[in-house]
Amino acid sequence: MPNAQDRAPHPVVIVGAGLAGLTVALHVAERLPVVVLAKRPVEEGATAWAQGGIVGVLGGDDSIASHVHDTQEAGAGLVDEHTARFIAEHSARAIEWLVGCGVPFSADPQGPLGLHLTREGGHAVRRIAHAADATGKAIHDVLLERVRAHPNIALRERWMAVDVITSRHLKRDESPRCYGVYALDIDRQRVETLPAAAVVLATGGVGKVYRYTSNPDTATGDGIAMAWRAGCRVGNMEFIQFHPTCLYHPQERSFLITEALRGEGGRLTLPGMTGDAARFMAAHDARLELAPRDIVARAIDFEMKKHGLDHVWLDATHLGADYLREHFPTIHARCLKRGIDITAQPIPVVPAAHYSCGGVVTDLDGRSDLPGLYAVGETGFTGLHGANRLASNSLLECVVLGRTCAAHIGSRTGDEHPALPDWDESQVENADEQVVIAHNWDELRLLMWNYVGIVRTTRRLERAMHRIRLLRSEIDDYYANFRVNRDLLELRNLVDCAELIVRSALLRRESRGLHFSRDFPNALPVSFPTVLVRAARSGGRAKGKSLGLSG
């Protein structure tokens, strides 16, 4: 039953405390009260893990046209040129804002804005601002400190958004819009109703849908799944970027072995073989280990499947112990902790899901299809990344869109806000089948890895879809009948995202960028983004029988 809401102005609710969420929060809070939700400790998220840096087109030998060109080259024909230009044009302002906030970027007195700019693969010039090799953490720490100190921002840690509240929850289908979110207070195990002037989904990517990923535990595609369930379009979900070399170790599923190790001469080899016979990159690309990321990832995947291997080796022992200790201290220490001495033995590596190029379709203000609902950062799909992301463009997108999104929210006049129905768990039981949820997590991630990974075929995708639908009906049943917890909610979101990825991959009847199909190995002469539209549904309850995917 609807209950009375207080009449105070509702805050803007931002779901996610990564770079996208914090940027929106700091800008919106100049005018409106803000609540930021983070489902795990606020330090967790992809932002703090970003190493390389953030693009800034800051003059000198660089130009907007050059950055747009590089973004388009990487994006393999699917980059939206207007978006790429807009983001490049706003990049200098984004870097200036971060510098103004106090981000300790690596300095160069001769460089633009006094910054040292580095260069990364795919970029024609030096245009990457960085803070040594821990850029994301440097940025996140500074913004977090500001958010914590801001009188207009309330940070709620271990609060997990479950679903956005829409007109459907009010049984009003005539003018769809977003009114707030249901959010699980994890410590109190209660789902609260949070009415909101606007809701911003900034929940990051979806890497955890794969067994091997470089992503943190937060990356379960929650924002994408929530927006989809709320009736928003989702685009380009088939384009998942895989990093070629993640450490293969049961306790270290998300540790990246930097590409610099290959850059310095590290060799990829097959376990069980010795000498030149063990090296396999020559069969795939003349540039050997220095071929682009997607080619190396595909080659490793091919060899693993061909030989039935769990991993390949990355051998750097010939570079010398002193050199490795000096140049790769973090990798050396982290591997040693797991009993692998990289100066004396090869490193077991697998490719790992790294970045989701697709997401919730938005405009350049972060607006989704549903009035009052926004999506920013890795959750959103603006067309910037096309079929493959150019390195260091993602942090930039978070800052540029975070700012425009905040400006749009601030420019809206207050909408009528009806009383919202409370979450109803009166009919549900306590879940006693946690083991089944854990099992379904493993099954989903393994099937996505095996059937929807780096190299795809139509038959494998169809098999994956069949299994995903079976899993979905089981998960929907749990969701309808048991009290929710984080694992169950994340699994529900992952299975939605898995289905979106497979559906998009089945629709793309070509190979392009990060999507490679053995059945359609060539690129079509003309190609478009894959945009999925959900069939309209009526009804919708705060909690109850399946709100599953259809249409």
Ligand SMILES: Cc1cc2nc3c(=O)[nH]c(=O)nc-3n(C[C@H](O)[C@H](O)[C@H](O)COP(=O)(O)OP(=O)(O)OC[C@H]3O[C@@H](n4cnc5c(N)ncnc54)[C@H](O)[C@@H]3O)c2cc1C
């Ligand atoms: C290892 C690694 C290295 C990278 N290096 C670079 C780089 O050098 N340059 C670059 O540009 N990009 C890099 N990236 C990509 C970049 O880091 C991410 O795309 C970017 O940080 C995403 O920011 P975000 O704010 O969208 O999401 P995140 O930073 O992932 O934040 C997501 C937030 O949402 C919260 N959340 C999620 N679901 C919910 C929910 N249901 N309820 C409440 N809270 C929720 C999380 O707790 C978290 O606070 C890298 C990524 C990785 C994994």
